[in-house]
Amino acid sequence: MALRWRRGHRVPDASMSRRLQVHEPCPRTPRALLYFIVLTALCLAWSSVDAEDYRYPFRDPYIATVTAAILNGDGLTPKPKRQVVHVPGLPDRNHMPALEGRGEVSVAVYRQSHPAPLLFILSGIGSNAYFGLATYFAGLFYQEGFHVVILPSPMSWNFALAASRSGAPGYAPEDARDLYEAMQRTLEVLRTRYNVTTTGIKFMGASLGALEGAYLSVIDAEERKIGIDRYLLVNPPLDLAYALDRVDEWTTLQAKFGGDKSKRLVGRALAIVESFSKERLDDPAVFDRFAKEFASYTTEEIQFLIAAALQATLPELVYVTQSVHDQRVLADAKDEARKRLRASKNMTFKDYGEKIALPWWTQELVQPQGDLQSFAKRGSLTPILDRLRGNAKVHIVHNADDVLVERSSIEALKAELGDQVTVFPYGGHLGNLWYSENKEFALRLLRTPETRQPAPDVRGRLSYAHGRIR
Numbered sequence: 001m002a003l004r005w006r007r008g009h010r011v012p013d014a015s016m017s018r019r020l021q022v023h024e025p026c027p028r029t030p031r032a033l034l035y036f037i038v039l040t041a042l043c044l045a046w047s048s049v050d051a052e053d054y055r056y057p058f059r060d061p062y063i064a065t066v067t068a069a070i071l072n073g074d075g076l077t078p079k080p081k082r083q084v085v086h087v088p089g090l091p092d093r094n095h096m097p098a099l100e101g102r103g104e105v106s107v108a109v110y111r112q113s114h115p116a117p118l119l120f121i122l123s124g125i126g127s128n129a130y131f132g133l134a135t136y137f138a139g140l141f142y143q144e145g146f147h148v149v150i151l152p153s154p155m156s157w158n159f160a161l162a163a164s165r166s167g168a169p170g171y172a173p174e175d176a177r178d179l180y181e182a183m184q185r186t187l188e189v190l191r192t193r194y195n196v197t198t199t200g201i202k203f204m205g206a207s208l209g210a211l212e213g214a215y216l217s218v219i220d221a222e223e224r225k226i227g228i229d230r231y232l233l234v235n236p237p238l239d240l241a242y243a244l245d246r247v248d249e250w251t252t253l254q255a256k257f258g259g260d261k262s263k264r265l266v267g268r269a270l271a272i273v274e275s276f277s278k279e280r281l282d283d284p285a286v287f288d289r290f291a292k293e294f295a296s297y298t299t300e301e302i303q304f305l306i307a308a309a310l311q312a313t314l315p316e317l318v319y320v321t322q323s324v325h326d327q328r329v330l331a332d333a334k335d336e337a338r339k340r341l342r343a344s345k346n347m348t349f350k351d352y353g354e355k356i357a358l359p360w361w362t363q364e365l366v367q368p369q370g371d372l373q374s375f376a377k378r379g380s381l382t383p384i385l386d387r388l389r390g391n392a393k394v395h396i397v398h399n400a401d402d403v404l405v406e407r408s409s410i411e412a413l414k415a416e417l418g419d420q421v422t423v424f425p426y427g428g429h430l431g432n433l434w435y436s437e438n439k440e441f442a443l444r445l446l447r448t449p450e451t452r453q454p455a456p457d458v459r460g461r462l463s464y465a466h467g468r469i470r
Helices: 031-053 061-070 133-143 157-162 172-193 208-223 240-251 253-257 259-275 284-294 299-311 314-324 337-344 349-364 372-378 382-388 407-420 436-447
Strands: 083-087 105-110 116-122 147-151 198-206 228-234 394-399 421-424
Touching: 061 284, 061 299, 083 172, 105 133, 105 157, 105 172, 116 133, 116 172, 116 208, 133 147, 133 198, 133 436, 147 172, 157 314, 172 198, 172 208, 198 208, 198 436, 208 228, 208 382, 208 394, 228 436, 240 253, 240 299, 240 349, 240 372, 253 259, 253 299, 259 284, 259 299, 314 337, 314 349, 349 372, 382 407, 394 407, 394 436, 407 421
Parallel strands: 116 147, 116 198, 198 228, 228 394, 394 421
Antiparallel strands: 083 105, 105 147
16 A cells, blocks of 8 residues: 545555564474475575665664655656546446436546657546556656656545446455456557557556556456556555454554544645655655655654545445445445534544445355455455566565565565566665665656566565575
8 A cells, every 4th residue: 555645635645564483393394395495594594685775764664655645747857747537437326326427437547749658547445536556657758758647546436436336445356357448448548538559558556556456457368458567566465354453452552542643644644745745856865855754753743644545435434335335234225425524533444444445345246155264365466476477577576574464475476476576675665766876767667568578676675486496
């Protein structure tokens, strides 16, 4: 996910990590397993030394994560021109009571005046097309000669209303199917109404958008209706159940802090972010000054801010889901829009999962009622690893200290997919996307067709795969 605070648009992303512990094997450990453990340990030791060559400045993963909060297109010079494009949505969604005229998918388009590759960008949970890190990268890739389209998150109210067949997004395999349809409609609109000529299609996903991008790659490999030739998937949650547990844990910190302190923490954080909104983001000193502003926050306070920013995206989503399919989650009548929105503010992500997403998808998938943990695991990355393996179009980038992911899960991902995964030693959750080495990595990976582009080498990454030191 990506941390992004704006007054009226507080949409972030965050995560948590555990230190890897290598336990001494028992005497009965098979020789092959012992060999693998020893090589892995040696490789980790090698990586920790090599990490010194990766000069990203922040070692605290929470401070690193917070730096993503100021990523936006406003800090780019020159500022690229973008268009708001409305893509036709699902039938009848444009006539929902109290939501009339809002049933189109709203995307941001950065259009070249000549044939060019087109890059779709999809950010984290609840994000729209007009704020945050997606606009930052849209500007960078536009300057590189790409057409760029920023998509709204399936977990945003706009996508839930206009493009989600269920009206209850939150199950990545089906959300990706809805995205795939919306992307095809977007391309048709751009080609027929705006005379956009594409020479190739790329995809960049961040956080939850990266997980959805992984499922997109499976769909397009089978159907080939779009023909996406490169995927860059940054910091995907590897275990959604773990990530949701972390966010729920951080949400409860509000009770510990109390109402007044919680409001002061949020108010001060918003003021800091706003004060950096016009800074030049090509200057590392800007991020250093920003990090120093948050250095006085405790880890728990930053965890609470991350959770609070994520929670801010929920009320509108809940309101829309209950307008599409009323599950009697909100007590007020449908024509009491303001009351229903106020009631939606009391919902947590766990509430959304248990009261809205899980009941709906259990019914739709005709499966026995399970719990939220098992539901989240079915929509995580693990079920499709075997379909990602060997697909040279797909490249995953992660940080070893991502705060929403267990480090052991990143280790396992690297072992499973090998050269398809690059792991940086620091950066928290999306907190190093602005760093020069990471920006150049992303540009290099997407700039060249995958058939001619080997996986770039990055100093300081975890470089072990299948028990081999690389």
